[in-house]
Amino acid sequence: MQDWPVRIGYFLINLTIVGLYGMLLSGIVxxxxxxxxxxIGIPVYQPFIDLLKNLGKRTAVSxxxxxxxxxxxxxxxxxxxxxFVPVLYGSEMFSNFNSAGDLLLAMYFMFFGQLGMAIxxxxxxxxxxxxxxxxxxxxxxxxxxxxxxxxIAIVVQYGxxxxxxxxAAQQGGILNWTLFxxxxxxxxxxxxxxxxxxxxxxxxxxxxxxxxxGPPTEYHSSYLAMMTMNRAVFAGAKLILFMDLFFGGxxxxxxxxxxxxxxYMVAVVVGAAFPRFRVDQSIRFFLRYPTLIGIAAxxxxxxxxxx
Amino acid sequence: xxxxxxxxxxxxxxxxxxxxxxLFSDARPVPYEPYPVAVVEKFVNWVRANSLWLLAxxxxxxxxxxxxxxxARFDAYRMGVQMRPTPRQxxxxxxxxxxxxxxxxxxxxSYEQMQGPKFVVCLGICPINGGMYWDSYNTVNxxxxxxxxxxxxxxxxxxxxxxxxxxxxxxxxxxxxxxxGANRYVENFDWYKANQKRVIKDWNMPDYNW
Numbered sequence: 001m002q003d004w005p006v007r008i009g010y011f012l013i014n015l016t017i018v019g020l021y022g023m024l025l026s027g028i029v030x031x032x033x034x035x036x037x038x039x040i041g042i043p044v045y046q047p048f049i050d051l052l053k054n055l056g057k058r059t060a061v062s063x064x065x066x067x068x069x070x071x072x073x074x075x076x077x078x079x080x081x082x083x084f085v086p087v088l089y090g091s092e093m094f095s096n097f098n099s100a101g102d103l104l105l106a107m108y109f110m111f112f113g114q115l116g117m118a119i120x121x122x123x124x125x126x127x128x129x130x131x132x133x134x135x136x137x138x139x140x141x142x143x144x145x146x147x148x149x150x151x152i153a154i155v156v157q158y159g160x161x162x163x164x165x166x167x168a169a170q171q172g173g174i175l176n177w178t179l180f181x182x183x184x185x186x187x188x189x190x191x192x193x194x195x196x197x198x199x200x201x202x203x204x205x206x207x208x209x210x211x212x213x214g215p216p217t218e219y220h221s222s223y224l225a226m227m228t229m230n231r232a233v234f235a236g237a238k239l240i241l242f243m244d245l246f247f248g249g250x251x252x253x254x255x256x257x258x259x260x261x262x263x264y265m266v267a268v269v270v271g272a273a274f275p276r277f278r279v280d281q282s283i284r285f286f287l288r289y290p291t292l293i294g295i296a297a298x299x300x301x302x303x304x305x306x307x
Numbered sequence: 308x309x310x311x312x313x314x315x316x317x318x319x320x321x322x323x324x325x326x327x328x329x330l331f332s333d334a335r336p337v338p339y340e341p342y343p344v345a346v347v348e349k350f351v352n353w354v355r356a357n358s359l360w361l362l363a364x365x366x367x368x369x370x371x372x373x374x375x376x377x378x379a380r381f382d383a384y385r386m387g388v389q390m391r392p393t394p395r396q397x398x399x400x401x402x403x404x405x406x407x408x409x410x411x412x413x414x415x416x417s418y419e420q421m422q423g424p425k426f427v428v429c430l431g432i433c434p435i436n437g438g439m440y441w442d443s444y445n446t447v448n449x450x451x452x453x454x455x456x457x458x459x460x461x462x463x464x465x466x467x468x469x470x471x472x473x474x475x476x477x478x479x480x481x482x483x484x485x486x487x488g489a490n491r492y493v494e495n496f497d498w499y500k501a502n503q504k505r506v507i508k509d510w511n512m513p514d515y516n517w
Contacts, residue, residue, distance in 0.1 A: 030384075038379040046358070046387060053358035053398075056351040058339040059423045061517050212392030220395035220422045 010093045011083060015233065017253075018082055018240070022232030023047045025261070029268050036272045047228070054225035063124045063218065070120010071219065071226040077113020078234035081106050085241045088256060089167045089249040101161045106241055107151065110196075113234065114140055117215060117227075124218035132214025135279050136205035142286035143195030143202075149294025150189035153301045154245060157182055163241070167249035177248040182305065184297035186246045190266060191290040193242060195282075197235070197264070199271025204279050239263050318514040331513040338493045339423055341484070348484065355398065355424060356481040357387040359474065362397035364417055367404030368464065369430040375467045388474060394420040399477070402456075404464070405433035405446045411453060412507050418454055419516040423489040426457045428477060430470065435459055452502045455488035 027044035034041025062068060084102040088094035118137055121129040157178075158166045170176045179186045195202045206214045216227060239260035243250060247263065250256035277285065317333040342348040365373065376383045377390060391397040394417040406414060418427070429450055432438035437448035447453060457480065460473040480486045492499060496515075504510050 034382075034384065039382040040385045041382070042384045042387070049354055049358045049387065050389075052351075052354045056354055057422050057424075061422075208392070216396075217393045218395055224396060 007097065011096055014087050014094060014096060015079060015082060018087065018236035019229060019233045021257070021260075022234075022236035023051070023228075025235065025264060026232065028261075029264065032268060033272055047232075051225050051228050054220075054228065055222055057221035060221035060223065066119050066123040067218075067223075068120075070117050070123070071223045071230070073116020073120065074113045075226050075230040075233070077109050077111075077116065078230040078237060080109035080112065081241070082233055082237035084109070084163070085237055085244060086164050086167065086249075087240055088253070089164070089171070089244075089251050091251075095164070098162065098164050103151065103155070103161045103163050103166070103245075106163070106237075107148075110234075110238070111140070111144070113230065121215035121218070126217045128211040128213075128217045129215050131211045132205055132207070132217070135207070135211075136215060138279065138283055139195060139202065139204060139286070142283040143192040143290075146188040146286060146290035146294040147192035147196075149291065150185040150192065150297060151245075153185040153188075153294070153297040154178055154182060156298065157185075157301045157305050163244050167244050170248040174248070178246045179248075182297060182301060184293055184300050188290050188294035188297055189242065189246060191293070192286070193238075193263070194267050194270055195286060196238060197267040197271075199267050201270075201274040201277040202282050203271075203276055204282050207276065210276075235264070236260070320513045322510040322512060322514070332515075332517045333513070334515075334517070336419075336493045336496065336515055338490045349482075352482050352484055356478040359386075359388045359399045359426075359477070360391040360397040361388060361399045361401060362394055362417060362421065363390040363392050364394075364400070364413075365403050366406060366410050366414055367402070367431070367433065369401075369403030371403075372430065372464055372467055372470055373401060373403060376470060381467050381471060383471060383474065386471070386474060386478075394418070395422060397421060398425050400425065400427045402427065402429045402434050402450060404431040405438065405440045405443075406450055406453075407446050408506050409445070411447055411503070412510075412512075415454065415503055415507075416512060416516045424481075424486070425489050426477060426481065426486050427454055427488055428458045428460065428473060429456050430460050430465060430473075432461050432463045435461060438463060447506055453499065453506075455491040455499075457486045457488045 024044065024047075027042065027047045030046070031041040031044060083097050084106045086095045086098045114136065118133045121133050154166065155161055158169050160166060160169075166178075170178060174180070198205055216224065219227060240256070242263055243256070243259045247259055250259055318335060320328050320331060320333055323331060342351060361373070363373075365371075375381055376388070398421065400414075400418055400421065402414065418425070429435065433440055433446070434450035434456070437443070437446065440446040441448055450456060458473060458477050460469055462469055465473075477486065500514060
């Protein structure tokens with residue numbers, strides 16, 4: 001155990017790397033989707049320019065204290081998720097603040113940002129924000145069910161709530177990954193992941209062209225820049241969490257980039273191929289087959305893997 | 308800059324009823340200064356020019372020319388242009404053709420809600436001199452009297468290629484720091500407001516929509 005200033009320094013390095021990677025990933029994804037539509041698309045560095053532009057805006061108006069705190073909570077949720085997820089397995093520098101039970105903390109932080117954002121967007125007073133928040137929280141509650149069931153299944157399987165222990169148990173060959181030892185849990189969690197990323201068909205929260213852009217309708221200038229930063233960090237943290245839990249973790253940065261990119265591409269390919277669900281369809285979808293698959297995963301773990 | 312000019316006191320918000328007046332801000336908009344370091348201002352101007360977020364508000368017949376801009380044929384995304392559905396996040400307002408008095412009220416509301424620096428591009432001949440609507444009873448002829456315009460793209464209707472050329476021209480202007488319409492609006496606020504109130508008879512909104 002090293003002293004705290006060093007660990008915090010390491011964490012800031014992690015945060016920078018994951019943030020930059022997340023921003024770059026969003027540029028790559030936008031370009032990929034443009035190719036699907038037969039366009040050239042934005043330059044890959046466009047998200048960075050947009051971020052700087054929003055930071056460089058000269059004016060900003062506020063709608064109250066919670067309006068300020070909404071993006072702050074959101075960013076805290078993103079950073080908090082990353083803080084408890086080991087980025088690289090077996091590396092002192094990239095291990096972050098993981099300890100026993102950090103899986104629960106990471107799950108909590110994933111929820112926390114959304115709730116903070118909901119209160120902040122609610123105070124902006126825009127009707128589309130309120131609609132977007134209601135949709136987002138409804139859908140989040142729905143996809144948390146298969147995700148939580150999948151997590152329960154692998155926690156039972158590995159007998160630990162520490163992400164580091166779960167990664168350690170998957171080392172030593174591709175067949176030790178959760179993907180092959182407990183495929184039902186991975187299927188349930190990956191379907192929940194589609195909902196988390198917010199691409200089609202589960203983009204009812206932002207719903208471009210429908211409720212203009214949902215919760216952040218009133219956010220602008222540096223508020224919006226903060227939310228863009230969070231989107232990058234949070235996307236990176238989620239991808240790393242999924243990689244750690246289901247795809248054997250990573251021992252170096254190249255492996256990390258390849259695996260997280262591949263996981264993200266699942267959501268992008270599905271998003272490019274399917275149109276948007278209606279709200280009721282989206283919520284009911286998660287509560288049907290993914291939930292059943294999640295329950296089956298727990299049963300499979302109990303009946304087959306544990307004895 | 309003349310500081311006396313802005314010490315004019317709060318806005319009166321006379322268009323609002325007495326009980327509504329408390330709900331709206333009566334603060335005057337203030338002009339903004341460029342960043343003190345010239346290099347920083349230059350860099351930020353480059354960033355602004357390469358991230359133009361258009362307000363997706365079709366204000367006239369010319370708005371149909373905006374849609375092809377984002378499709379595979381013209382693909383304005385590669386020039387950093389994006390459509391934003393909310394005035395809070397957008398920086399470019401394209402007045403698509405004639406502005407009727409009814410729309411002008413919404414244009415003013417949306418424009419004032421945009422965060423600076425913000426740019427107005429007028430599309431077509433109508434906002435310049437009225438075009439074929441010059442003697443119409445419900446359209447404004449010289450749009451420049453109601454909101455500050457940074458760039459005109461003339462034609463009836465200009466094709467998307469011309470619109471793209473206009474976007475490139477606007478970029479050049481922003482990079483040179485000449486697109487300061489938002490400051491002109493604030494500096495001549497009372498003149499613009501008087502012009503707006505002259506044509507909009509049912510003025511039932513605050514004097515500045517924060």
